Amino acid sequence: MTCSTLDRMASSPSPSLSPSGTAGAEADAEPPKPTPNIRLWFKCENLQRVGAFKVRGAFHAVERLRREPGLVESGGWERGVVTHSSGNHAQALALAAREAGIPAHIVMPDISPPVKIAATRGYGANVVFSGPTAAEREAVAARVVAETGARLVPPYDHPDIILGQGTLGLELQEQVAEAMEAAAGGGGHHDPTTTKKKRGLDAIIAPCGGGGMLSGVALSCEGTGIRVFGAEPSFQGADDARRGVAAGRRVEAVRTLTVADGLRTPLGAHPWSVLYERRLAAGFYAVGEEQILRAARLLYERAKLVVEPSAAVPLAVALYDDEFRAVAAREAGPEGWDVGIVLSGGNVEIDKLGDLFARVATGREGGEGGEEGGA
Structure with a gap:
């Protein structure tokens, strides 16, 4: 425009x-x-x-993950994806996972705006709360990965994103x-x-x-x-x-x-x-x-x-x-x-x-x- x-x-x-x-x-x-x-x-x-560019990286990362050799056959694909985000990437990965038919576990700070939490849940994601700092978010995300076997899709620091x-x-x-x-x-x-x-x-x-x-x-x-x-x-x-x-x-x-x-x-x-x-x-x-x-x-x-x-x-x-x-x-x-x-x-x-x-x-x-x- x-x-x-x-x-x-x-x-x-x-x-x-x-x-x-x-x-x-x-x-x-x-x-x-x-x-x-x-x-x-x-x-x-x-x-x-x-409502944001984040959907581009999320969809691309999920598709690249799906094409990873052996992931689908081993059952790793069905375990879904995990990320930590306060808003836009959370919603983007939740939507990409829903359209791919896999679970999404989204770690969000407990002070995130209610409207963003509701939107992420609205796309079908399981929201897990953490403290507000990056270190706290990453620690909870690592725990969710260990518990679920889902794959981490970082919000920005990854080549596929x-x-x-x-x-x-x-x-x-x-x-x-x-x-x-x-x-x-x-x-x-x-x-x-x-x-x-x-x-x-x-x-x-x-x-x-x-x-x-x-x-x-x-x-x-x-x-x-x-x-x-x-x-x-x-x-x-x-x-x-x-x-x-x-x-x-x-x-x-x-x-x-x-x-x-x-x-x-x-x-x-x-x-x-x-x-x-x-x-x-x-x-x-x-x-x-x-x-x-x-x-x-x-x-x-x-x-x-x-x-x-x-x-x-x-x-x-x-x-x-x-x-x-x-x-x-x-x-x-x-x-x-x-x-x-x-x-x-x-x-x-x-x-x-x-x-x-x-x-x-x-x-x-x-x-x-x-x-x-x-x-």
Whole structure:
């Protein structure tokens, strides 16, 4: 999907935001900000089954498991699958298991939102509760594996999960190229009357929590010339991937109550190897709570898209992060950049929407309650 209003905003000087959410009075005294020419293309995983991209990795992992030599014959297939998750991956694996006709045992923190617990059970899963930290979740999952003989399907740190999530990158590239061809023939939005020699994306910005989706997207773009950037919250050290890349060492633990609860998880070992060791990520950028919520509100009001805060982080980078915007302005030149924005999910509780957007006006930061990890 596209939105001409958000294109205009991305291609205009970004405002300096005060804690109250308005342009700061000191903005006039600041030096001119970078103003790139950006055209945005939204990959709407908020419209996926279970409301998030996680369903891609879950279905792919379950199918790969089914094809494992000897598993069906030995009875291991009928024992089902296990995972630990606070929300989207829980629902995704429960659905994939139901459609495959096998049991699913989902370890969820006992502070998980009731609506997510109910949705996971609604797909037929056996929900087992744990404490809120990643270590507690993993310990309970290991116990369930020992008791049931079911196979563990991790939420993000596994090659099959990464490859499944990466299909959205392939689709996005194909869909944008097709849309540009159609626009060139019949006019309309994003009519490519530029001097670009090649129609297609120049860059993709995707959220980064555990990194399964971002590393899958990066693999899908390898060798294409499309630059892939990771987007993170900065609140309470949630930007572990950015900090880890700067230090040359993966950050293994994160404890944050950022409003982008799906990105509270540290970057996994397999994603780290793809994004850092293979140098498939062009860079990482982090934005504040206010910027995330303002971007989410824009998606609601201007694009009529229901997204969770985690999904709005890439748009916040494109609109408000001066470092990214300087890169885009410098490297895109007058032709501009066509930038894919991954809207990772739309699972947000309706009764909390008012409170979320009220934080933009009051300057409140971070989530309430919550847990360590949000995969």
